[in-house]
Amino acid sequence: MEYLSRDFVSSQNGQHILPQEPSSLPEKVLQFGTGVLLRGLPDLLIDEANRQGIFNGSIVVVKSTSSGDTAEFDQQDNLYTVCIRGVQDAARVEQNVVCSAISRVLTANTQWDEILACAKNPALEIVISNTTEVGIKLVKEDIHQTPPASFPGKLLAFLYARYQAFAGDPNKGLIITPTELIPDNGDKLERILLELAHLNNLEADFIDWMEQHNHCCNTLVDRIVPGKPAADVKADIETQLGYRDDLLIMSEVYALWAIEGDEYVKTRFPLHLAHEGVIIAPDINPYRELKLRILNGGHTFTCGLAYLCGLDTVVEGMNHPLFAHFIEHLLLDEIAPTIPQPLTQAEAQTFAKKVLDRFRNPFIEHKWLSITMQYSSKMQMRNVPTILRYYDSLGMVPEHMAFGFAAYLLFLRVVKTEEGRFYGQRNGVDYLIQDDQAAYFYTMWQNFSTRALVSAVLKNEDLWGTDLSLLNGFEEKVAFHLEAMKDRGVSRTLENFSHIAQAAQS
Known part of the structure; x- marks a missing residue:
């Protein structure tokens, strides 16, 4: 059985309808993490907004952990299937969606220079993360390492590279939306970034730019994404789909991504126009x-x-x-x-x-x-x-x-x-x-x-x-x-x- 890929989809006469090729969509999102929650919620919501012509941007994913590689993503042109199963309005739902929002997956340990190069992309607007609850913590480290060890260290190094690339342009700040399951995740991440910037003796102008022109948003995510099904269940699904998919995941129907943001955030990241499960409000x-x-x-x-x-x-x-x-x-x-x-x-x-x-x-x-x-x-x-x-x-x-x-x-x-x-x-x-x-x-x-x-x-x-x-x-x-x-x-x-x-x- 053939693997899911762009060529396979093209050969299916529209059976698996995808939006434009990733090369035609600017990379607007930098994502830290490859986990099933990210792939089953924010990534899928971005894909839906792309299909509706609302967001029109792709995702560069940073794989931060040392285990594994990006071979599964490379083999499938970064496509994967989300099998949505559950009940909605008392009716049973079984839906399979091919998500094509990811443009590429880069490994922090071996491709850090390529990741930092993304900071020079003028189209970039959004940062998403899910590095587990322990990921948002202060590690006193030199952010000029290749790469820094912690997620906040990596993000601060990226923001500093962007500040330098655009000479502190106030219009090149980013909307940062951590999805780690801790209260006030955006506020906590921002405090860590500021403390780490001071520990690294970064210039005051950069710290001012980071505070004034970047938005660390508190978020709340809620969706059960069990991930890859049991082998026999996966085999049955693949038989129905007509292709192999080593990235296939299961998800419930319900989806919530609440983002604490103002009209500026709504304008630059308008996913709420594509899905009722996205809420952008001043208080979540x-x-x-x-x-x-x-x-x-x-x-x-x-x-x-x-x-x-x-x-x-x-x-x-x-x-x-x-x-x-x-x-x-x-x-x-x-x-x-x-x-x-x-x-x-x-x-x-x-x-x-x-x-x-x-x-x-x-x-x-x-x-x-x-x-x-x-x-x-x-x-x-x-x-x-x-x-x-x-x-x-x-x-x-x-x-x-x-x-x-x-x-x-x-x-x-x-x-x-x-x-x-x-x-x-x-x-x-x-x-x-x-x-x-x-x-x-x-x-x-x-x-x-x-x-x-x-x-x-x-x-x-x-x-x-x-x-x-x-x-x-x-x-x-x-x-x-x-x-x-x-x-x-x-x-x-x-x-x-x-x-x-x-x-x-x-």
Whole structure:
């Protein structure tokens, strides 16, 4: 079977439609990283904008790691397939897209001079990175090495080369969009660049140019990109496609790239005109809040419940009528109304429905047990503020949140310790509790009755940063549900809860 390439695509009579040849598209983007998230999100979004005639620019990719080479990219003319699989508006989606946004891939260790030469390109406008969370850190190094060791060192050397190439022209600054999954990633990167510039005794005029005429944007990315599928799945897909693709990756349907920027950023990087998943706004914190409270918080409120009901994966949960009903009402009726302005309720509801579609994705195996890791810290960070906001806005018990909290407490019921590890039990089978508070809950379950345990845990301000027992009716509801789960079993208690909730809504 032939490999995916430009010649192969040309021979297919338009079956795989591509935009212009890379040689006809100016290299507008410098990208640090070749990982699947970059290829499955920003690169694919740029490709889509090119197809629509909106951006019309290609990507020069810098491979920074010493492992591997660029042979796979070279062999396929930098083309690769993204297999988009999932659910959108309750409909199953299976789409294959050949991405042609990358013009070339250069290796930092052996082609650093060629990378620095890109700084002389007047068309260059954007920098993208994903060097993992540890990539954005200060390494005190000489940026004149070939190459510098760290990503900020490489980027600073590149910016300095550009400053010199254009004699400090204010119009030749770049828009820098790190996609590493840390809060305020752009602000943090900018601080490191400035400190590193001072450590290298770079001239004040350059530092002023870097600060005033380059834009380090905070960003938020959200898309599950599992990467290369299993060998048998890949072989089946390639048979359908009619070509081999060693760079083929899988991706879910949902895509979000929120970039903190002004009209200048919008004008130079107008991907928001090509895809609804790209948001360029002066403040992206509301979108981070949506993700944290609805997506992450929804997982945290329900992971223990799902697992104790005998459900192993998220999609199993969504195929279970009672559990699916529970999580839908949790997200739509209780969490979404707590999302603060400037987002509207309509936006929160729309996001919640997209989250439910993501949970229904049959192509991604997301295990509930893995979501329970550090359950207590996740509950504190993601869900306690949501509970408090619900009380502030509605002044009554959030029924589904209280039920989910009770399941959390039951999940952390330690039945066995062994070599410093703590275990719970589901249907007679032990499971490992991976939570820094496991020892605390072992003590609590050993020494307190159910109601006393609920009261003591909710009062523990070291855990929650507040006294949750002061919330009117919350302690009573949590204790009621926890006792029922212990006495009747979790599945039976969920069934009774669902019947009562449905009766109340009718």
